Amino acid sequence: MRYLVCLVIGLMAGALLASTAAAILGKRDPYPRALMSVMQHELKLARDATANRCEGIAKPLDLLATLTEDIEVAMPHGEEVDRVFRQYVGDLRSTLATARAAAGDCARQTQALTDVGNACSACHRDYR
Numbered sequence: 001m002r003y004l005v006c007l008v009i010g011l012m013a014g015a016l017l018a019s020t021a022a023a024i025l026g027k028r029d030p031y032p033r034a035l036m037s038v039m040q041h042e043l044k045l046a047r048d049a050t051a052n053r054c055e056g057i058a059k060p061l062d063l064l065a066t067l068t069e070d071i072e073v074a075m076p077h078g079e080e081v082d083r084v085f086r087q088y089v090g091d092l093r094s095t096l097a098t099a100r101a102a103a104g105d106c107a108r109q110t111q112a113l114t115d116v117g118n119a120c121s122a123c124h125r126d127y128r
C-alpha cells in the first residue's frame, strides 16, 4: 500500500513538473516576431503604393527604416550581436535609404523595393 501511495505521488509530481517545463519553454519572447510582422506589413504597404501609381511610398519606408533600428535590440535577446547579422541589418538600412531616395521615380522605386525584399531574405536565409 505504501509503495502504491509513493507511486501515485511520484506520478503526480512528475506530471506537474512536466507541465511547468512546457509552459516555460512555450513562453518565447514575442517581440522579435512582432517586430518582423509589422515590418512585413509596412513592406506590403510600400509595394502596394508602388503598384498604385507609385504614390505614398514615403511613409511605409520611413517606418521600415525606424523599425530596422530595433532589429539588433529585439533579436539576439540581449546577447552579443555577431558581425554578419549586423552586416545584414546594415544592408537592409542602405537598401531602404536607396528606396527612399527613389520615391516618385516609379521604375527606380520598383527596383529598389526588390532590393529591400532581397535584403530581408538574405538575413532570413542565415538566421531564421
Ligand code: HEC
Residues within 6 Å of the ligand: 032, 033, 034, 036, 037, 039, 040, 041, 043, 064, 071, 075, 085, 086, 088, 089, 092, 116, 117, 119, 120, 121, 123, 124, 127, 128
Ligand atoms: C538582420 C536579420 C533580419 C533582417 C534584415 C530581417 N529579418 Fe525578418 N526575421 C529575422 C529572424 C532572426 C526571424 C525569426 C524570428 C523568430 O522566430 O524569433 C525573422 C522572422 C521574420 C518573419 C516571421 C515572423 C513570425 O511571425 O514568425 C517575418 C514576416 C519577417 N521576418 C519579415 C521581415 C521583413 C519584411 C524584413 C525586411 C523588411 C525582414 N524580416 C528583415 C531576421 C531578419
